[in-house]
Structure formats: structure tokens, C-alpha cells
Amino acid sequence: MGEGAGAPLGEGAGARLRKVARVVLLDPQDRILLMSGHEPENPADNWWFTPGGGLEGDETREQAALRELAEETGITDVELGPVLWRRICSFPFAGSRWDQDEWYFLARTRKTSATTRTATAMPGLTELEQRSVSGMRWWTCRELSATHETVYPTRLAELLRRLLDEGPPSSPLTLDTEIV
Numbered sequence: 001m002g003e004g005a006g007a008p009l010g011e012g013a014g015a016r017l018r019k020v021a022r023v024v025l026l027d028p029q030d031r032i033l034l035m036s037g038h039e040p041e042n043p044a045d046n047w048w049f050t051p052g053g054g055l056e057g058d059e060t061r062e063q064a065a066l067r068e069l070a071e072e073t074g075i076t077d078v079e080l081g082p083v084l085w086r087r088i089c090s091f092p093f094a095g096s097r098w099d100q101d102e103w104y105f106l107a108r109t110r111k112t113s114a115t116t117r118t119a120t121a122m123p124g125l126t127e128l129e130q131r132s133v134s135g136m137r138w139w140t141c142r143e144l145s146a147t148h149e150t151v152y153p154t155r156l157a158e159l160l161r162r163l164l165d166e167g168p169p170s171s172p173l174t175l176d177t178e179i180v
Contacts, residue, residue, distance in 0.1 A: 017088065017101040021065035022052030024084055025075070027109045030164055031138040034151065035072065038134060040094050046134070047150035050104065065105045073136065081106035083172040084163065087153055091180040104153075106168055154178060 025033040038046035053068040055061065062080060070076045085104040090097060139147075141164060144157040153159070153175055 017099050019055045019061065019064075020052060020100045020102040021055065021061040021068060022050045022102050022104045023065050023069045023078075023080075023107050024050055024104050024160075024163070025069065025073070025078065025107045025109065027138060029140075031140050032144065032156075032160055033073065033075075033136060033138055035136045036134045043134065047152055048139075048147075049152045050156075051136075052102070052104075054100075061103050062105070065103075065107070069107065072133075075109065077110050078107040079110065081108070082168050084168055085153070085159065085173045085175050087175040087178065089153075089178040089180075091178070102153075103172070106163070152178070 027033070033051065034048040035051055036046060036048055038044070051069050051072045052065060053072070055064045056067070059067070061083075066076075066078070066080060069078065082105070083103050084106050087102045087104070088100070089102060090099045092098075141157065141160050144151065144160060147157075151157070155175070159173075159175075
């Protein structure tokens with residue numbers, strides 16, 4: 001998730017949107033890794049989301065995707081693929097409004113065992129993330145389609161099914177703007 005908030009969407013300040021790199025991480029069995037988050041002061045207000053966060057300094061989105069993945073999951077042995085989706089979103093979190101321009105990169109773990117899931121850890125969470133991230137899990141597309149829990153981006157199950165059936169798009173898909 002990272003820290004900091006962008007400009008309100010209504011101000012025409014697109015350049016001031018927080019630049020974010022997210023990772024659609026798949027294992028060899030096509031399970032996707034999602035993190036469980038919640039409002040820092042209200043664990044009952046929870047949702048699932050892909051690893052990722054804001055760019056730091058002059059790093060590229062690719063560099064940010066790999067750094068955030070390592071910090072949030074402990075996973076470093078991945079093959080980073082193309083940008084799948086782009087999304088503008090705005091949401092309240094931890095007492096602030098977060099306005100973001102998110103790019104979702106495909107990545108795959110290199111673990112080859114069909115029976116062992118790639119191990120995860122959370123070695124580099126920020127203080128805010130430590131108060132708002134409660135864990136992570138690998139989801140099958142079927143589990144994601146059947147869940148009644150909140151998942152971001154919305155339609156992730158449909159997007160994942162399309163990705164698994166058709167492969168990555170030839171150019172990034174622009175997802176609907178989400179304002180919560």
C-alpha cells in the first residue's frame with residue numbers, strides 16, 4: 001500500500017495522482033496471491049487486494065512492483081511480465097483520501113512443486129501496513145469467483161479468468177474508475 005495520498009480526482013490534477021505499481025502474482029498452478037487488509041482502527045472493515053504500492057523517488061513502475069512485492073510478501077524470485085491493467089481509483093483509508101493511478105503487472109513465481117505453495121512473509125511493511133494488513137493467501141480462480149468478500153479491483157475474478165483463458169492482453173486494459 002505504501003504511504004501518502006494524492007490530489008482529489010475532481011481537481012483535474014491527474015499528474016498529482018499517486019503512482020502505484022501492483023502485482024498480479026500467479027504460482028505455477030495459476031493461483032493468485034492476495035493480501036488481506038482492513039481499516040487500522042476497524043478490523044471488521046476488511047478487503048482483499050493485490051500486493052503493490054506507491055513509487056519511491058525516481059524508480060520506475062517495474063522497480064516499484066518488484067520492491068513492493070519483496071517488502072510485502074518476501075517473494076523475490078519472480079518473472080515480471082507485462083502490464084495487464086490500468087486503473088484510476090479513489091478511496092478513504094486511515095483518515096485520508098487516496099487518489100491513485102494503478103498499473104497491474106503480471107508476475108509468476110518460479111516454484112515448481114505442484115503440491116507446495118510459494119512461501120510468503122511480510123518483512124518490509126510500513127508502520128501503517130503493520131496496522132492494516134492481516135495476512136495473505138493464494139486463491140484459485142474458482143475460489144475468487146465464489147467469494148462474497150470484498151476484493152479489489154472489483155471484477156478481479158472475471159479479469160483473472162480472462163487472463164488464464166486468453167493470456168495477457170496485447171496492450172493494457174483500462175479498468176473502470178473506482179471511487180469509494
